[in-house]
Structure formats: structure tokens, C-alpha cells
Amino acid sequence: MTFCLGMKCEEGLLAIADTRITSGTELSEAKKISIHQYEQHSMFILTSGLRSLRDKAITYFEERLRDEHNLDRMFKAANALSEEIRRVRVEDKEWLEDGGLHFDLHCIFGGQLAGDTETHLYLIYPEGNWVEVRAATPYVIIGESRYGKPILDRVWRHNKGLDDALRVGLLAFDATKTSASDVDYPVDVVLYRPDSFEMREQRLVREDLEPLRQYWQQAIEDAAEGARKPVAPLVERLMNAPPAHTHYGDNGK
Secondary structure, three states, rough: OOEEEEEEEOOOOEEEOOOOOOOEEEEEEEEEEEEEEEEEEEEEEEEEEOHHHHHHHHHHHHHHHEEEOOOOOHHHHHHHHHHHHHHHHHHHHHHHHHOOOOOOOOOEEEEEOOOOOOOOOEOOOOOOOOOEEEOOOOEEEEEEOOHHHHHHHHOOOOOOHHHHHHHHHHHHHHHHHHOOOOOOOOEEEEEEEOOOOOOOEEEEEEEHHHHHHHHHHEEEHHEEEEEHHHHHHHHHHHHHOOOOOOOOOOOOO
């Protein structure tokens, strides 16, 4: 499994990805973010799924970037990446199925090209179709999404800043790391500001994030303890409820 998160706000884009790779019982580490930066073209790709499919699709896409010079809008680049994903699907699908595997490549694709007036963020499915991430739902997760999603749904909004994105995104990662054994440090983070055409990247290791983990753990414990007062009337009702009757069968006899 993996944790890849793309976030969009008025100040730009933020991407976060863990680096844990699982192959059967073997664990290893590899980047899940690739940056494609040249002149006024700034893009990042996050991937989940079989590593071999990811490497092949991105290699094809990079070749296409070198050969084609008309990709001046992000939607055109998203279409190009989608076509290369379909190409890999056609080439490898039969062999994957023979090996008991399925084509499961998902991508988060974000950035800005010379013809764009704003940043764009897309989720690209294994079939090659895509949806754009917009202000109403300003984030997308691929891989393990169950544990980080509640934090993002509660507090992340498009009108917040990139510093908020990093804070909330890392809390979503921490929630996922705590509950999913196949998501782990280090964490790669990419930031992009509109019209800058410069991607900023950092790798954060366990020691970098330990202060945040400790703070969040204590904050959760304090919040749970603070819930005693609103829950007290419910405890009282439960304690004073009449004894439950045992029912046998569907007819209550």
C-alpha cells in the first residue's frame, strides 16, 4: 500500500508521499513523486500501484515530453499521461493477468504549464480517464486513504495557505502511519506556488516528524479526556437504563 496526497489551495499545490514499497514479505524504500521541470513547465506525478507499471508509464511520458512541444496546458499533459497509461495497460495487461495480478496504476498529477493561468491538480485512474481536483473538494489521496481522510474532511479548505496544507497533510500522514503498517518514513514533500514555475522539494525523515507526532498524540489524548463532560449525561442514561431482555430468534420468543 502507499500514501500519496495532493492538496490544492489559493496559494498553490502541495504533494506528500511516503516511500514504503512492499513486495510480498519484503520491504524497501523508493520515491513515489517524480518532478518534471523545464522552462515554464512545472509538473509532479504521484503514483500508487505496481512499481513496474509506474516506471514504464513515466518513462513513456518523459519521452513524450521531449518529443512534443505543444503541451502548453495541464489538461493536455494530463491527456498525454493518460494515453501512456493506456499504452502500458495494453502492453502488460495480459501478462499481469497470467501472473495473477491486475493493472492498478493510479496517479495524482499537478502543476502549471506556460498556457495555464492557474495551477491544476488531477486524479488519473488506471483506465486513463481523469477528474480535476477543485476548490469544493481540494485534495485527493491514492493508496491508503481511510485513516488520513477524516482529518482532511474536517479541517482542510481551499482558502487556507500552503503552511496549513503542510501541517494538515502531515497530520493525515501520521494518522495513516499509525494505523497502516505498509506506510512509512521517509516522506517526500513538493510545494508549488502559482506562476513561479519552480518546484520546491524536501525529504522528511522520522526525526523531523517526531515532534509533530508527539504533539498530536498528546492533543488527541487531551481531547478524548476533555470529552468527559459532554458524554457524562449519556453515561448516566446508560447506567440507569433498565436491564436488557434476551431475545431468541426473529420472533422475540
